[in-house]
Amino acid sequence: xxxxxxxxxxxxxxxxxxxxxxxxxxxxxxxxxxxxxxxxxxxxxxxxxxxxxxxxxxxxxxxxxxxxxxxxxxxxxxxxxxxxxxxxxxxxxxxxxxxxxxxxxxxxxxxxxxxxxxxxxxxxxxxxxxxxxxxxxxxxxxxxxxxxxxxxxxxxxxxxxxxxxxxxxxxxxxxxxxxxxxxxxxxxxxxxxxxxxxxxxxxxxxxxxxxxxxxxxxxxxxxxxxxxxxxxxxxxxxxxxxxxxxxxxxxxxxxxxxxxxxxxxxxxxxxxxxxxxxxxxxxxxxxxxxxxxxxxxxxxxxxxxxxxxxxxxxxxxxxxxxxxxxxxxxxxxxxxxxxxxxxxxxxxxxxxxxxxxxxxxxxxxxxxxxxxxxxxxxxxxxxxxxxxxxxxxxxxxxxxxxxxxxxxxxxxxxxxxxxxxxxxxxxxxxxxxxxxx
Amino acid sequence: xxxxxxxxxxxxxxxxxxxxxxxxxxxxxxxxxxxxxxxxxxxxxxxxxxxxxxxxxxxxxxxxxxxxxxxxxxxxxxxxxxxxxxxxxxxxxxxxxxxxxxxxxxxxxxxxxxxxxxxxxxxxxxxxxxxxxxxxxxxxxxxxxxxxxxxxxxxxxxxxxxxxxxxxxxxxxxxxxxxxxxxxxxxxxxxxxxxxxxxxxxxxxxxxxxxxxxxxxxxxxxxxxxxxxxxxxxxxxxxxxxxxxxxxxxxxxxxxxxxxxxxxxxxxxxxxxx
Numbered sequence: 060x061x062x063x064x065x066x067x068x069x070x071x072x073x074x075x076x077x078x079x080x081x082x083x084x085x086x087x088x089x090x091x092x093x094x095x096x097x098x099x100x101x102x103x104x105x106x107x108x109x110x111x112x113x114x115x116x117x118x119x120x121x122x123x124x125x126x127x128x129x130x131x132x133x134x135x136x137x138x139x140x141x142x143x144x145x146x147x148x149x150x151x152x153x154x155x156x157x158x159x160x161x162x163x164x165x166x167x168x169x170x171x172x173x174x175x176x177x178x179x180x181x182x183x184x185x186x187x188x189x190x191x192x193x194x195x196x197x198x199x200x201x202x203x204x205x206x207x208x209x210x211x212x213x214x215x216x217x218x219x220x221x222x223x224x225x226x227x228x229x230x231x232x233x234x235x236x237x238x239x240x241x242x243x244x245x246x247x248x249x250x251x252x253x254x255x256x257x258x259x260x261x262x263x264x265x266x267x268x269x270x271x272x273x274x275x276x277x278x279x280x281x282x283x284x285x286x287x288x289x290x291x292x293x294x295x296x297x298x299x300x301x302x303x304x305x306x307x308x309x310x311x312x313x314x315x316x317x318x319x320x321x322x323x324x325x326x327x328x329x330x331x332x333x334x335x336x337x338x339x340x341x342x343x344x345x346x347x348x349x350x351x352x353x354x355x356x357x358x359x360x361x362x363x364x365x366x367x368x369x370x371x372x373x374x375x376x377x378x379x380x381x382x383x384x385x386x387x388x389x390x391x392x393x394x395x396x397x398x399x400x401x402x403x404x405x406x407x408x409x410x411x412x413x414x415x416x417x418x419x420x421x422x423x424x425x426x427x428x429x430x431x432x433x434x435x436x437x438x439x440x441x442x443x444x445x446x447x448x449x450x451x452x453x454x455x456x457x458x459x460x461x462x463x464x465x466x467x468x469x470x471x472x473x474x475x476x477x478x479x480x481x482x483x484x485x486x487x488x489x490x491x492x493x494x495x496x
Numbered sequence: 497x498x499x500x501x502x503x504x505x506x507x508x509x510x511x512x513x514x515x516x517x518x519x520x521x522x523x524x525x526x527x528x529x530x531x532x533x534x535x536x537x538x539x540x541x542x543x544x545x546x547x548x549x550x551x552x553x554x555x556x557x558x559x560x561x562x563x564x565x566x567x568x569x570x571x572x573x574x575x576x577x578x579x580x581x582x583x584x585x586x587x588x589x590x591x592x593x594x595x596x597x598x599x600x601x602x603x604x605x606x607x608x609x610x611x612x613x614x615x616x617x618x619x620x621x622x623x624x625x626x627x628x629x630x631x632x633x634x635x636x637x638x639x640x641x642x643x644x645x646x647x648x649x650x651x652x653x654x655x656x657x658x659x660x661x662x663x664x665x666x667x668x669x670x671x672x673x674x675x676x677x678x679x680x681x682x683x684x685x686x687x688x689x690x691x692x693x694x695x696x697x698x699x700x701x702x703x704x705x706x707x708x709x710x711x712x713x714x715x716x717x718x719x720x721x722x723x724x725x726x727x728x729x730x731x732x733x734x735x736x737x738x739x740x741x742x743x744x745x746x747x748x749x750x751x752x753x754x755x756x757x758x759x760x761x762x763x764x765x766x767x768x769x770x
Binding site: 061062063064066067068070071073074077078080081082084085086088089092097103104279282283286289290291294298301302304305307308309310311312315316317318319320324325326329330332355359367391413416417419420421422423426427441444445448449450458461462465468469472473475476477479480492 | 502503506507509510513514516517518519520521523524527535536537577580581582584585587588589591592593594595597600602605606607608609610611612613614615616617618619620621622624625637638640641642644645648672673674698701702704705709719720723724727733735738739742745746749750753760761
């Protein structure tokens with residue numbers, strides 16, 4: 060391998076490591092997580108086995124026999140080797156009793172505390188006082204309920220010691236039902252397609268992307284670029300500078316300014332108070348108003364990128380073409396319609412593709428302004444994924460379901476960035492290195 | 497070509513649509529140093545009391561200077577990482593005979609267009625699993641990575657404009673490719689490094705989603721998260737205070753923007769020439 064190739068790989072290595080860890084891995088893992096039911100409740104690492112009353116209810120629904128369930132749920136007392144070890148090391152109980160239990164009664168099971176204690180009273184080495192006797196029983200309590208088993212084997216051993224006579228498949232069923240960690244499954248996708256709310260969110264996303272894109276990110280961006288092209292330098296610099304402000308303003312502050320404009324005690328209300336119009340939160344009082352602000356907030360930021368690109372594309376149009384058209388008596392409108400727009404066809408296409416993708420997946424400004432409200436009227440897909448997985452009112456963050464929602468956007472993102480790649484004259488970007496060593 | 501008499505309707509139209517922006521940004525400044533009587537938008541008193549948070553802090557919130565320091569660390573370390581990694585990778589893609597160079601370049605372009613914000617859920621879980629959740633290091637690594645595709649793309653563009661003759665001269669003089677890069681080529685792309693550096697710094701300084709989601713704890717709080725928590729807090733509802741904190745937050749941005757406006761324009765336009 061040439062020196063140049065070796066140095067090249069060395070130079071690319073840091074970038075590759077970063078991109079693999081925090082770009083490729085998340086793409087793949089979004090897919091992986093979407094096939095799990097990970098949530099705050101299941102945790103994200105492992106889980107344990109725990110039979111709770113909920114689990115019993117679920118098993119009952121799934122057709123387990125009532126007698127089996129009663130025994131699973133019962134508090135029983137078992138003379139087990141494990142309990143003996145614990146009781147011995149803690150030393151609260153008289154040793155002699157424990158020795159007797161171990162040698163003669165190992166494995167005996169009692170259904171209630173009373174039965175167990177009645178049995179203890181008959182032992183040869185029983186403690187003198189009833190108080191001491193009562194101290195023994197907690198060690199031998201062997202109820203499944205509420206106990207945490209770190210692995211399936213331990214749970215099975217426990218089930219076996221209860222002597223339920225459950226066949227293997229049923230044991231495994233109990234294990235599955237009582238597992239507290241996350242499991243694999245396609246439940247997220249079933250839920251995604253069946254939930255009626257998602258249809259609404261999908262429609263919202265469509266409105267949001269199309270309205271913002273047409274009105275501002277390409278529409279008004281074109282107006283700005285063309286208008287500032289014709290305006291004298293001073294004016295055009297002013298308007299371009301002004302419309303770049305939202306882009307350089309940190310999002311939190313930018314949205315704060317809109318809140319100041321629209322909220323109850325804000326600017327609009329103060330002005331309207333002079334006309335006796337009731338003060339209200341214009342950003343959140345109705346769905347329609349919320350939409351207006353969502354589109355305005357995103358559009359005022361989005362217009363600048365199109366403006367910059369269109370402006371530089373218009374500047375690149377040969378002046379002679381414009382002069383010639385003027386000599387031919389074309390007015391400005393005809394000039395724009397027949398020369399400028401056809402000449403900047405590709406930049407317009409590029410901006411449309413790029414901005415569609417970024418609008419489709421962005422939720423920052425909506426999150427900061429309406430947070431999807433009022434109700435869910437401005438909830439878009441990307442925000443719904445974010446809400447499900449990382450920020451909801453119920454406290455149980457559903458990582459798996461959120462990942463499934465995000466996966467849809469990731470797939471769209473991959474497809475559209477491939478289209479984006481096609482928009483470039485790719486071969487022109489690659490010049491062969493001229494030093495071969 | 498320019499008929500001045502016909503410009504006024506255009507100016508009036510643009511002006512009308514620009515009113516919200518003008519009002520918002522003028523009052524951003526005005527409201528930090530004045531008070532207005534209730535029910536009026538016209539200030540009647542000059543005051544500096546909205547800036548008291550700088551010396552006295554805000555009740556129940558962290559120390560503003562600590563938060564500012566966190567923000568500066570976050571933005572500058574991110575910038576350093578982005579500059580270092582992109583100036584190396586950009587050079588490899590522009591000038592070196594790397595195997596599969598074509599595919600690397602296509603990959604960079606694709607990642608540049610790819611909406612990285614969709615990955616936030618998976619990134620959150622990864623940071624939890626590796627124990628970098630709620631650390632500044634974790635957010636820095638993530639933010640740097642997400643800036644890399646643009647950074648590499650821009651640096652590659654700047655390297656492309658460096659004449660080959662410079663490098664050839666270095667090679668003829670017996671310098672290694674690394675030496676040539678280090679002492680001959682890097683100085684040539686200095687404008688690119690400055691532009692990308694300023695851009696990355698501003699991007700880090702303004703970032704909200706990543707620190708809010710990946711490092712919300714108070715000892716690693718940055719200014720964006722601080723300001724957002726201030727606004728979300730119903731206890732002290734005071735737009736003048738919010739705007740003063742916001743003004744404090746945006747001052748470095750405005751200074752950098754004024755000095756580097758032209759360099760930044762290229763990058764805000766997506767880093768694509770033409």
